[in-house]
Amino acid sequence: MELCSKSTERTTVLAASDPLTEEKALEGANAEKWKEAMLEEISALHMNNTWVLTDLPADRKTIQ
Numbered sequence: 899m900e901l902c903s904k905s906t907e908r909t910t911v912l913a914a915s916d917p918l919t920e921e922k923a924l925e926g927a928n929a930e931k932w933k934e935a936m937l938e939e940i941s942a943l944h945m946n947n948t949w950v951l952t953d954l955p956a957d958r959k960t961i962q
Contacts, residue, residue, distance in 0.1 A: 917923040923932040943949070954960060 917926055917932070920936075923929065923936075926932070
């Protein structure tokens with residue numbers, strides 16, 4: 899059970915150090931690494947055909 903405790907503690911420390919917004923990530927000391935990670939993630943989403951663009955129904959509003 900000690901392993902779980904250390905694992906949880908480590909995860910908490912890592913999560914606490916991550917920026918909470920895209921803006922904070924891109925203005926911080928690791929901005930280039932964050933930008934690279936974002937581009938890799940977007941590329942993977944495109945390569946895996948994660949979504950299909952469709953026309954918005956007339957009775958719906960877009961989200962921002």
